[in-house]
Amino acid sequence: MEDQTKTDIRVGVFVCDCGSNIAGYLDMQALVDYAKTLPNVVHVQENLYTCSEGGINEIKNAIPKYNLTRVVVASCTPRTHEPLFMGACEEAGLNPYLFEMANIRDQCSWVHMKEKERGTERAKGQIGMAVAKAARLRELSRIQLGLTHRAVVIGGGISGMSAAMALGNMGYEVDLVEKSDRLGGLLNDLNLVLPAKEPPSNLVNDLAGRLNENPKVTVHTRSTVSKSEGYVGNFVVTINGDGEDKTVKTGVIIVAIGGRVLKPEGLFGYDGKMVVTQLDLEAMLKDGAPASKNVVMIQCVGSRCAERTYCSRICCMTAVKNAILLKEADPETKVTILYRDMQMYGVENEDMFRRSKELGVRYVTFDPASPPRVEDGKVLVHHLRMGREISIPADLVVLSTPVIAQEEAGDISTMLKVPVNENGFFLEGHVKLKPLDFATDGVYLCGNARFPSTIREAVSQGLGAAARAAIVLSKDALFTSGIVADINPDTCCGCLGCVDVCPYGAINYFEDRGVCQVNKVLCKGCGGDAPQRARRAVRGSTDSPTNRSTRRLSR
């Protein structure tokens, strides 16, 4: 081991009460006394809350005072609190990788609440192991990277436009890439937006006008992103427009490619004339209300079924909106909505639902096991409450079909190495904690590309994704974690097993030498390649496989 000599190792142990979460179930004095007996330990301290400002300051004060070269905190779980304590060490001038944690709350006091004595014994064991491991820790350095303070937004719909506008206003150069000939996306195909009954073109033209005037934003229409290389802060993206390739450097990429509306070929006699989709109806309404006097709408066409199990969520609102517009145009028009469940969450949507009922829109539930049948001039449906089939006259049938993923979602997923779900929608890094980030740093998502969204949600997500991206762009330099994998070129057999499993594309194969090498910037130190390492050539940078309590494997 090239560790520092024993005399250099001065361990400070901070034992946390966590209020009564730990102190209520374990013998704290016994833990403090035990820690004092451990090798290399020069300072032991009990804190009421080590993670509080007071506790953090005590760590920061003790490091210079006792000349500590290792810090151990015995408290909760490193999965939540390790970064905080590492930060405290760093601020006090100690390399943050010389920090170790003993989990005596989540994995001790909370699971042994009725066994104080034996629980305390376990906590002693955990602290003993942490102190032993701390002694073997080595300094690691974070890698500093420069970055390009620019953004690429893929998709010029309402969410992409919102993201580009926000970043442009923050002062960052933005390339907004739109595949069609104009900005606006799906909004261009809509008639009116409730509750203001506003044509969506107002919204689109306003935003597009401001984007075109913003000197920071470059709008590329009839363009696609055909290639992307690099990593957070340092991507190189190829934008293809008018048959020409242009490469731009960018720090972040926002995926806002939106979705499209399912065309229900072969369902309910869809023909685009007498049987249409809600999107077709929007186009008809743009030219004035259709002459139809008996309109029947069918919900959940092609969604919430075996093929597409998800609820598209926005089709109920669309149906209710269009039913209101038909009724307002001519109160004599009969509008019936056949539905399974109505999804009208939120204050305004519920008001809209109520208003439609006041106007006389009729709602009939159907059972997906016996779906409605569209016949010439009528729709037959099994009425659940009457217990028999009823016939509803219909000279226009409107099918509410879901928003589905864009065709190019798969290609973009492959290009940016970000995942899509079984329906082709992009998958965020964490459902609750990282809803607008991908697991891959520097790539973000918003709008229909993620999941069918209302305009309001798409705008919020666009603004949110821009804010997330600005966390990267606002920095002068980026630092990567010091915990990364390393491949020993002498033992690497070049089997490429690790390359196949790395979710971050961090491992490259060099044909000339027949070995793999880890890109330390891209590596997250997840350890996923470990099962693949045929000859144990890949190992964590501080891997010391000789002592069970000194293995420092995860950060």
Add this chain to the structure above:
Amino acid sequence: MSNEQFEPTIIGFLCNWCAYAGADLAGVSRLQYPPNLRTIRTLCSATVGPHQILKAFQKGADGVFVGG
């Protein structure tokens, strides 16, 4: 033979991404289990080799649990 009931010491190697998180969740959920376990966080359960398992036994463990 001693009259005391045999209490094994078990070393648990837990994968940071699943089993270790599961052990934390047991705590958050206040699920109670016997305190014979000593947990060690690993990067991935596959980083635990036969060497470490044997070493654990050598050092006095009565059982080794690899969770991942």
